[in-house]
Amino acid sequence: xxxxxxxxxxxxxxxxxxxxxxxxxxxxxxxxxxxxxxxxxxxxxxxxxxxxxxxxxxxxxxxxxxxxxxxxxxxxxxxxxxxxxxxxxxxxxxxxxxxxxxxxxxxxxxxxxxxxxxxxxxxxxxxxxxxxxxxxxxxxxxxxxxxxxxxxxxxxxxxxxxxxxxxxxxxxxxxxxxxxxxxxxxxxxxxxxxxxxxxxxxxxxxxxxxxxxxxxxxxxxxxxxxxxxxxxxxxxxxxxxxxxxxxxxxxxxxxx
Amino acid sequence: xxxxxxxxxxxxxxxxxxxxxxxxxxxxxxxxxxxxxxxxxxxxxxxxxxxxxxxxxxxxxxxxxxxxxxxxxxxxxxxxxxxxxxxxxxxxxxxxxxxxxxxxxxxxxxxxxxxxxxxxxxxxxxxxxxxxxxxxxxxxxxxxxxxxxxxxxxxxxxxxxxxxxxxxxxxxxxxxxxxxxxxxxxxxxxxxxxxxxxxxxxxxxxxxxxxxxxxxxxxxxxxxxxxxxxxxxxxxxxxxxxxxxxxxxxxxxxxx
Numbered sequence: 192x193x194x195x196x197x198x199x200x201x202x203x204x205x206x207x208x209x210x211x212x213x214x215x216x217x218x219x220x221x222x223x224x225x226x227x228x229x230x231x232x233x234x235x236x237x238x239x240x241x242x243x244x245x246x247x248x249x250x251x252x253x254x255x256x257x258x259x260x261x262x263x264x265x266x267x268x269x270x271x272x273x274x275x276x277x278x279x280x281x282x283x284x285x286x287x288x289x290x291x292x293x294x295x296x297x298x299x300x301x302x303x304x305x306x307x308x309x310x311x312x313x314x315x316x317x318x319x320x321x322x323x324x325x326x327x328x329x330x331x332x333x334x335x336x337x338x339x340x341x342x343x344x345x346x347x348x349x350x351x352x353x354x355x356x357x358x359x360x361x362x363x364x365x366x367x368x369x370x371x372x373x374x375x376x377x378x379x380x381x382x383x384x385x386x387x388x389x390x391x392x393x394x395x396x397x398x399x400x401x402x403x404x405x406x407x408x409x410x411x412x413x414x415x416x417x418x419x420x421x422x423x424x425x426x427x428x429x430x431x432x433x434x435x436x437x438x439x440x441x442x443x444x445x446x447x
Numbered sequence: 448x449x450x451x452x453x454x455x456x457x458x459x460x461x462x463x464x465x466x467x468x469x470x471x472x473x474x475x476x477x478x479x480x481x482x483x484x485x486x487x488x489x490x491x492x493x494x495x496x497x498x499x500x501x502x503x504x505x506x507x508x509x510x511x512x513x514x515x516x517x518x519x520x521x522x523x524x525x526x527x528x529x530x531x532x533x534x535x536x537x538x539x540x541x542x543x544x545x546x547x548x549x550x551x552x553x554x555x556x557x558x559x560x561x562x563x564x565x566x567x568x569x570x571x572x573x574x575x576x577x578x579x580x581x582x583x584x585x586x587x588x589x590x591x592x593x594x595x596x597x598x599x600x601x602x603x604x605x606x607x608x609x610x611x612x613x614x615x616x617x618x619x620x621x622x623x624x625x626x627x628x629x630x631x632x633x634x635x636x637x638x639x640x641x642x643x644x645x646x647x648x649x650x651x652x653x654x655x656x657x658x659x660x661x662x663x664x665x666x667x668x669x670x671x672x673x674x675x676x677x678x679x680x681x682x683x684x685x686x687x688x689x690x691x692x693x694x695x696x697x698x699x700x701x702x703x
Contacts, residue, residue, distance in 0.1 A: 234537060234540075276535065276537070279532065280537075281490060281532070281536075281567055283566075283570070284490075284563060284566040284567040285566065286566055286572065286575070287562045287563060287565060287566025287575060287579065288562075288566070290687065290688070291554075291687070291688055292554060292558070292559065292562050292579065292583075293562055293565075293575065293576045293579030293580060293583070294576055294580075294688065294689060295579070295580070295583055295613065295688050295689045295690050296686075296687045296688015296689065296690050297553060297554040297558075297613050297614065297688070297690060298547075298548060298553040298554040298559070302548070303548065303554070303559070306543045306544075306548050306549055307540065307543060309543060309549075310539075310540040310541065310542055310543025310544070311537055311540040314539070316542065319542070319543060319549065320549045320550055323543065323548065323549030323551070324549060324550075324551070327548075327549070327551055357551065357553050358553065359687055359688060360686070360687050360688040360690060363687040364685075364686065364687060367685065367687075373683075373684035373685065374680070374684050374685065374686065374687045375680050375684050376684075424630070424631050427629075428629035428630050428631050428632075429620075429623065429629065429630065430552075430616070430620065430630065431546065431547070431552045431615055431616050431619040431620060431623075431630045432546070432547055432550065432551050432552015432553070432615060432616040433550060433551045433552065434551050434552050434553060434616060439695060
């Protein structure tokens, strides 16, 4: 293995030597394919109880948003049982996902968080995508929220809607239209807290199921499967993705 | 501070005692607002050189996708200078963002990765959203990709397009239509590798600028600003988000 200087590696990554962090370094480093070898911690998953983790997600969601609520509740539960590396996972970073990432209304933060946890805990790419696909298809087609908090003051019924889309902009928009609430109302925030609990429970259910190597996942809805069977990765290959097509597209009259 | 048993806390989070991980534990724990106190590592940002980190993002993108490429290149650069906690950050988890998260075509993985890094490194919520807003607005309106790799075999010109949207489905679709490539072609993959480099450079540029407490950010495009000034959080409050409206909506003829 060749010896290369730390300065050479830093130079290739554009790190300025002026940061002055190298006193005491002997200036040499083992070269490898990656810039520097890393310790690989074990992100071991143990079975959790979906309803209980969902309640915790509901509780902490107002502190940092939907993505933070989902990720924080699952990481905290695993930190209690497994300890490190979960205890020092930077949960706070997940505040970025609120309101469909920085408030822009793109991917719902609960789904971004659920997919991030699946990314952390499921190494096999095919299986990882299977879990994400079931989570997203379930979200698009389910009447939500169904979670009811135990807090007496908030334990009232709430309108439920089928989002029809994984996008925050559409999901929030449909619920607000149905409920007559505006997008900044306390009612909308309560709806998104409950939704965070629901998506947390579903994510934990999927991670539990995935502990069985022979488990199966439901896949895309029949409608989306029909569209992507031609437009997806096989025939026409002219469309990227598996989001519910009907959220934005209508079939033209002369569609084959 | 009250003493509560570990079993009580685990029970509230739905962790099954049957996992049998508690031999040697004395069964007591300090109670706090959070389930268990955490060590808070310091995620300190130091100035990086955008072009050099972008080249690294381009190099590693094929190993794990667009979100992984962006996050991996920034984390690796900071791991070299700062060391921990960057060296043990679970970069592999970011493979979940490829193809707009699990291949579903929602938020472009480069933007999800850029926003995640901003989430990790910028604690103030207003400032964090300012960085994300500029990153997303720049992506929506810029002719990309502009990065050209130094590898001679791939150093050819490439069609550039304005995505007009932060969504992978639209961004990839427009580039494929313009270039005549299909969504699974090597050309599309090369385009997304170069795009990963571009968004990495822009993210690093924003993080560098943010080191100056008096810096400013450009904000939304004039078009989006005009739409959300009525539909957003102030007047009508009937629309969640700041994505480019024109990607999906046309102004009705009788719009005020």
